[in-house]
Amino acid sequence: MVMFTLRRFLQLIPVFFGATLLVYFLVFATPGDPIAALSGGKPMAPAVEAALRAQYNLDQPFWIQYGLYLKNLVTLNLGQTFSGQDVSAVIGRAYPVTARLAIMALSIEAIFGVLFGVIAGLRKGKLFDGTVLVASLVVIAVPTFVLGFVLQLVVGVQLGWARPTVSGAAPWNELLLPAIVLGLVSLAYVIRLTRASISENMNADYVRTATAKGLSRTRVVVVHILRNSLIPVVTFLGADLGALMGGAIVTEGIFNVPGIGNLLYKAILKGESATVVAVVGILVIVFVVANLVVDLLYAWLDPRIRYV
């Protein structure tokens, strides 16, 4: 188990470099001159322009630019934004907001997804099951930005139950509505996955044997059906954490959440390589670590799986 964890962390190294190189190149290859954009299209003194280019290494060929970026990275210097702030400071402000948002979305998904999925699975073919199936299908079919705007308008503006946009500090209560929007599509998938898994396991031989032992219905469901059914759901949730961070771009845009989705979007528009690569790099790490946690959870849920 220790060897397995260690090996997975070592795998992180090539994944990280590969991802940053790719992202750095994509930003480099994006058409448009970032310095020209910076000056707002007005003519700029050649000396100032040259100084700016030198400051951000934009006068160097691609490999040197990337090399210099990596050199800085080793010393934990993530570079500066075009407005002169340290990238690490900008990310340090934005990241906790997004992390909060993603954790709330993931919790909503996990709790309500499993709950509704279990009930639907146990009452397959009944009214609750049918309702949940149709509702989840609608949620999956409608794009997130449509759902986001509709909920913002109805819940935020018309009913006035929540602030339609999030304020600067992004407290928990204000993030609730965006978190629901962010987690809704995955919630629908979790419900369907849990339902399918439960109704499959309900017919397993060992469940019948457990019933034959004289166990109560509740115990059979909780002890013998649930744990086995959660194995595929956990995999989905783990992989979804990364998707939530990525999906945050749309949701954060709608609700004006000052998180990394917003930050990333603006940085891409400005061609700010340092910011884009740093944000994506962190996302890559989160993704890989989340997957590792899933694998370890897997082994805990299913004793047949042993890593060597």
Place this chain on the structure above:
Amino acid sequence: MNPGAARTDDVPLLEIRDLAITFETSNGPINAVRNAHLTIMPGETVAIVGESGSGKSTTALAAIGLLPSNGRVSGGQILFDGEDIANASEKRIIELRGNSIGMVPQDPMSNLNPVWKIGFQVRETLKANGLAGANSKERVAEVLAEAGLPDAANRAKQYPHEFSGGMRQRALIAIGLACRPRLLIADEPTSALDVTVQRQILDHLDRMTSELGTAVLLITHDLGLAAERAEKLVVMYKGQVVESGPALEILRNPQHPYTQRLVNSAPSLASRRLQSQKAKDALAAAVAGLDTPLDDENDPAHVGKAPTDAGLAPSSVPAAPAQPVRAARPAPNGERKGAQAGETILEVKNLTRVFKLRGALGKSTDFKAVDDVSFSVPRGTTMAIVGESGSGKSTVAQMALSLLAPTEGSILFDGVEVNSLKGKALFDFRRRVQPIFQDPYGSLDPMFNIFRTIEEPLKIHKIGDSKSREKKVRELLDQVSMPASTMHRFPNELSGGQRQRIAIARALALNPDVIICDEAVSALDVLVQAQVLNLLNELQEDLGLTYLFITHDLAVVRQIADHVTVMQKGRVVEAASTDEVFSNPRQVYTQELLNAIPGATLLV
């Protein structure tokens, strides 16, 4: 035997009266069981016998309230100790389960929850029935030890996947009997296990239930096993009880036509090799006045070695020493040019196969699945390889099919080393050696209709045009006694026996010389099994086929094989003619296998 039993001897423990069970399906209700009746006295063992789909399991499951959700008792009574529990409340049934009625299920591999430790699964049984006191841990170990699990206290801390099939079944028996129920429902408790393990488990179950005075309702498809273990038999057919009474009486004097068929085709009770009609006629002719060298029959000089001397006249060299009729067989017709009975077609020499097992820390250990195995199969005969699971018999089959390369040793097919074949030569070899696998549900592609399934090998080998291929498929279906209309159906529309016929037709499509049957009848019901074995035997006679028959079931061997090779742990422990093995087994292991055939000791 049980002091408690005497008291209540006149009141039945379980009485099923006019039971009807209906399943709601999308095609309307199906009456799975009608007018079923049976009586079990305290401490008595009663067996329900029948083929799959006969309603035997459904009847038993109704007695413990475990019908599938779409099934219900639609009529009749289930009286447990005088109380009608056919439509009892959920609460009452839960009270009865475990401490009044226990169950031992069929398949030990799927009946233990893989994510909980064995001890946990035993303890919760005790707990649910209010029997887990302060010392529940010791009690769990006791119960497991009673069921014959060695080192029970430590093994209770293990998960099911760390147990072998036999050990798991012992754990399930421990669970079933943990709360000392008065009735134990044993639903095919050993049919998923090896014969030798089967015997141990059944013996143990017998001993425990008679010590505890538990009545047993045994469900089985094996008539021999039922007769050996139960005092009374109930024979079910198509949802109805067709016959019931004392076991030996039914066996000796079956009244209902179905029971008669069942008794006649029970493999464990059959005593000799099947003979095709032609062979029977030939034998009759031989007996009528010809001087067939019958003395050769038991000549040990012929045992286990193939007479390869081509100079001998075929009539004096019976291909199968035990089978004088074989000498009288007409030469196989068609393209098998120069085919001669007695000529060795498949020869295996010093075959060894080593698998690398992954161990801890990247180390691997060698595992010899097949160790120095040699045998030869004369053309037109059947060689059976017998052994328990893990004996390496299927690995031999895979190597003989050239699906797996041997580590050492050689396989000669018609004198040519199989392992060295490549490209065209290998392609031609595949045409001449065909497999039939165990599971007809898994070995046919569900997306291919029957025509495509049988035609595919012809197409691959570019034989004929589409018209002649269709004709050939019709002929093949006819050969395996399936109507030509089957062509347009899909595997899921056929029964297990029908599917296996299709698998046989597919194997025959290329006119092979050798067919390798890997447990080809093990998954089939006895009656179907008998039909398929008969079919294989007729085909052998008509087409001069050679079979390599891999099986764990000695009862099947007796019906189909001329020679037997017994394997244990990768090695050949005994090789002889079938009669020799059955009448005079030389190895302890072979004797164990023979004794393990259920009903072998019954004198009918």
